[in-house]
Amino acid sequence: MKPDFGYSINQSQKIDLDQTPKDVAAFVLRFEPSFAICIGCGTCMATCSAGHFTHFNLRMAQLMVMRGQIKKIHEDIEKCMLCGKCQMLCPRGVNTRNVVLAIHRFTHPLSRT
Amino acid sequence: MRERFIYDPFVLPFMAGFIYILIYLFAGIIKTVKELPYEDRKKLGKSIFSRKIFVSIKEIFIECLIHRKIWKRNPVLGYMHMSIAFGWFMLIILGHLEVQLYCPDRVKLPYFPIFFRYFMMETETTLKGSLLFFLMDFFLLMVLTGIGLAIYKRINSRLMGMRRTTKLKIGDSIAVYTLWAIFPLRLLAESFTSGISGGSFLTRGFGLVFESFVHNEALIRPMWWAYSIALGAFFFALPFSRFMHIPTEILLIVLRNAGIKSRKTNAGYGNIELYSCSRCGICIDACQMSSAAHLDRKTTVYFMRMLRDEKGNIEEAAQQCLMCGRCVDACPVGIDSCRLKQNVRRSGSFHSPQQYQYIPPAETIRTDVLYFAGCMSHVTPGIEKAMRTIFEKAGVNYRMMDEGGGICCGRPVMLLGQEESAAVLIRKNTDIILQSNAKLLVTSCPICFKVFNEEYDLPIPVMHHTQYIEQLLDTGKISVNHTGLSVVYHDPCDLGRNSGGIYQPPRQVLYQVAYVMGNPNEREKSLCCGASVGNAVLTNDQRRKIARDALEKLTEEHPDILVTACPLCKKTFAGAGTQQVEDIAQIVVKAMDQ
Numbered sequence: 065m066k067p068d069f070g071y072s073i074n075q076s077q078k079i080d081l082d083q084t085p086k087d088v089a090a091f092v093l094r095f096e097p098s099f100a101i102c103i104g105c106g107t108c109m110a111t112c113s114a115g116h117f118t119h120f121n122l123r124m125a126q127l128m129v130m131r132g133q134i135k136k137i138h139e140d141i142e143k144c145m146l147c148g149k150c151q152m153l154c155p156r157g158v159n160t161r162n163v164v165l166a167i168h169r170f171t172h173p174l175s176r177t
Numbered sequence: 178m179r180e181r182f183i184y185d186p187f188v189l190p191f192m193a194g195f196i197y198i199l200i201y202l203f204a205g206i207i208k209t210v211k212e213l214p215y216e217d218r219k220k221l222g223k224s225i226f227s228r229k230i231f232v233s234i235k236e237i238f239i240e241c242l243i244h245r246k247i248w249k250r251n252p253v254l255g256y257m258h259m260s261i262a263f264g265w266f267m268l269i270i271l272g273h274l275e276v277q278l279y280c281p282d283r284v285k286l287p288y289f290p291i292f293f294r295y296f297m298m299e300t301e302t303t304l305k306g307s308l309l310f311f312l313m314d315f316f317l318l319m320v321l322t323g324i325g326l327a328i329y330k331r332i333n334s335r336l337m338g339m340r341r342t343t344k345l346k347i348g349d350s351i352a353v354y355t356l357w358a359i360f361p362l363r364l365l366a367e368s369f370t371s372g373i374s375g376g377s378f379l380t381r382g383f384g385l386v387f388e389s390f391v392h393n394e395a396l397i398r399p400m401w402w403a404y405s406i407a408l409g410a411f412f413f414a415l416p417f418s419r420f421m422h423i424p425t426e427i428l429l430i431v432l433r434n435a436g437i438k439s440r441k442t443n444a445g446y447g448n449i450e451l452y453s454c455s456r457c458g459i460c461i462d463a464c465q466m467s468s469a470a471h472l473d474r475k476t477t478v479y480f481m482r483m484l485r486d487e488k489g490n491i492e493e494a495a496q497q498c499l500m501c502g503r504c505v506d507a508c509p510v511g512i513d514s515c516r517l518k519q520n521v522r523r524s525g526s527f528h529s530p531q532q533y534q535y536i537p538p539a540e541t542i543r544t545d546v547l548y549f550a551g552c553m554s555h556v557t558p559g560i561e562k563a564m565r566t567i568f569e570k571a572g573v574n575y576r577m578m579d580e581g582g583g584i585c586c587g588r589p590v591m592l593l594g595q596e597e598s599a600a601v602l603i604r605k606n607t608d609i610i611l612q613s614n615a616k617l618l619v620t621s622c623p624i625c626f627k628v629f630n631e632e633y634d635l636p637i638p639v640m641h642h643t644q645y646i647e648q649l650l651d652t653g654k655i656s657v658n659h660t661g662l663s664v665v666y667h668d669p670c671d672l673g674r675n676s677g678g679i680y681q682p683p684r685q686v687l688y689q690v691a692y693v694m695g696n697p698n699e700r701e702k703s704l705c706c707g708a709s710v711g712n713a714v715l716t717n718d719q720r721r722k723i724a725r726d727a728l729e730k731l732t733e734e735h736p737d738i739l740v741t742a743c744p745l746c747k748k749t750f751a752g753a754g755t756q757q758v759e760d761i762a763q764i765v766v767k768a769m770d771q
Contacts, residue, residue, distance in 0.1 A: 113583070142529045145585040145589070145602065146585070146589045146710075147585040148553075148708075148710045152556055152708065152745070152748055152749075157718070158717075159714075159715075161589075162714060165713055
């Protein structure tokens with residue numbers, strides 16, 4: 065029996081951008097065009113109420129949308145309390161609340177229009 | 178005086194329209210009353226057989242006929258509405274009086290009072306006759322002046338204090354043009370007949386003028402036909418037009434006075450509110466999305482039209498609102514359009530059962546006064562700091578409920594329609610409040626204040642910090658000196674208009690610390706800062722436009738400081754220009770230090 069030292073080989077983190085679904089990014093961009101000007105500075109996550117308790121991170125969500133990692137976003141985005149602090153502080157003027165609602169809408173098939 | 182005829186085929190268009198509208202209204206009333214919940218129906222039944230009905234009748238007279246609220250807004254606009262409504266009403270009443278006096282046995286014929294002059298050969302030789310003729314002509318003239326103003330309003334609405342008016346749809350156009358046609362046609366019909374049936378200053382005068390160049394006798398019947406067709410067409414167009422508000426508003430007043438309120442569905446009372454919207458367009462100018470960001474078509478009147486016609490993207494229209502309540506305040510009919518929008522938002526939203534389960538269980542905080550800064554105060558730490566200073570100087574045993582960042586009060590999610598999600602946040606916050614054994618909850622944010630008051634079922638009172646500071650000053654727990662500064666106070670929407678009008682406490686505080694300058698946009702007329710959490714669709718550019726416009730209007734008199742009582746408004750105004758903006762708590766602390 066092999067000894068278990070609590071270490072293992074990491075799973076591959078490779079993301080093939082040619083293979084990732086792009087519909088989520090297209091949907092969010094159509095729903096909230098200001099999403100395109102996000103520079104991922106992270107101001108939103110610095111002030112986030114949900115981020116205080118969890119690993120929820122709007123900056124990561126933005127990256128995941130671009131990469132098409134829908135499953136992970138679906139779990140994460142629901143943690144947002146839509147309080148609006150991130151929008152107030154966003155230096156680029158991204159309508160972050162509507163971005164969250166767009167992702168909600170995409171991951172919630174019944175409400176997708 | 179004698180009867181010429183008792184029937185003529187020209188009455189048929191009028192009678193067809195009249196019977197159609199009667200059936201439509203009767204069916205509509207039955208449907209609406211059926212839609213009301215049982216307790217509301219009980220309230221309605223009780224109110225009809227109590228003194229409340231007299232209050233309703235008085236209100237119907239003042240609002241539906243005289244249009245007092247519109248008079249207050251603009252006298253010319255008020256006269257225009259009153260002259261048509263009251264003038265027409267008087268023509269109907271006097272017409273019936275004529276029939277009652279001259280041929281009481283014809284009262285049962287509905288068309289008789291309408292076409293009285295055609296059927297009766299009456300002269301003005303008796304006092305009774307000349308008085309009635311005079312009054313009929315007088316009120317006809319009154320309506321005609323109103324119609325004239327209404328036509329002029331289509332060309333230049335600024336005369337009546339309206340920058341923009343509502344665009345008409347087909348049903349509205351038919352109803353408007355037939356309404357405009359009814360009274361001039363009546364004037365012509367009566368003028369041509371005046372040679373036979375007599376008339377007063379208006380109809381007789383016109384009759385004589387026409388007599389000089391046309392043969393009146395030949396035109397009598399065509400004119401009565403035209404008048405009858407115009408009336409019939411108006412009645413047929415009524416249910417598909419804005420003028421449906423005429424009968425519906427009466428029902429709305431009766432329901433409102435019976436104590437029935439808008440509920441979480443738009444059926445019943447909400448439906449009546451919807452049909453009572455006269456699409457007068459007063460809300461277009463009131464809405465800052467229109468006045469500052471030029472989004473005229475996103476205003477309440479168009480949302481109401483879409484909802485009533487069940488056409489277009491209603492959900493999007495309901496979302497595109499600041500929920501500041503300015504249109505509700507401006508509405509002459511008293512329609513709570515924000516609630517109608519909220520109902521639509523609720524029906525279109527979704528909720529995930531696992532949402533917010535990550536929030537840890539409530540930590541027990543024992544204290545006398547619990548202070549909830551709110552999300553927005555965490556990004557404007559000056560307010561939180563000022564409040565801490567005030568609490569400490571007053572020697573109050575207080576603890577912060579959301580020290581280092583708590584959870585949201587729930588109103589932002591609620592405003593986006595996700596009420597089930599909000600319920601989770603409400604439960605979590607309620608646990609913290611109940612475990613604290615606090616005797617009072619103080620909050621700095623009007624958004625939280627409103628939700629704590631209306632949606633939380635708390636056994637302790639909730640105060641906004643403006644109210645609390647006023648109480649501390651009154652009881653002498655803190656004292657302030659006058660700073661000599663001139664300030665303008667901005668009433669936050671959720672503290673003033675949307676919370677039953679907390680206008681006086683902040684002013685009472687400010688009078689003690691600064692010179693408070695008046696502003697046309699204060700109290701009920703207060704402006705939204707544009708950053709409202711009620712609207713997620715508005716772009717940041719549009720928000721900025723609203724904020725700049727509001728800031729400009731508020732600081733016309735160049736005050737030293739613009740004082741507000743909302744962290745969201747403070748941050749927004751501070752970013753919209755160079756004006757110094759402070760929260761009321763901060764200026765109080767400044768006055769305490771001196």
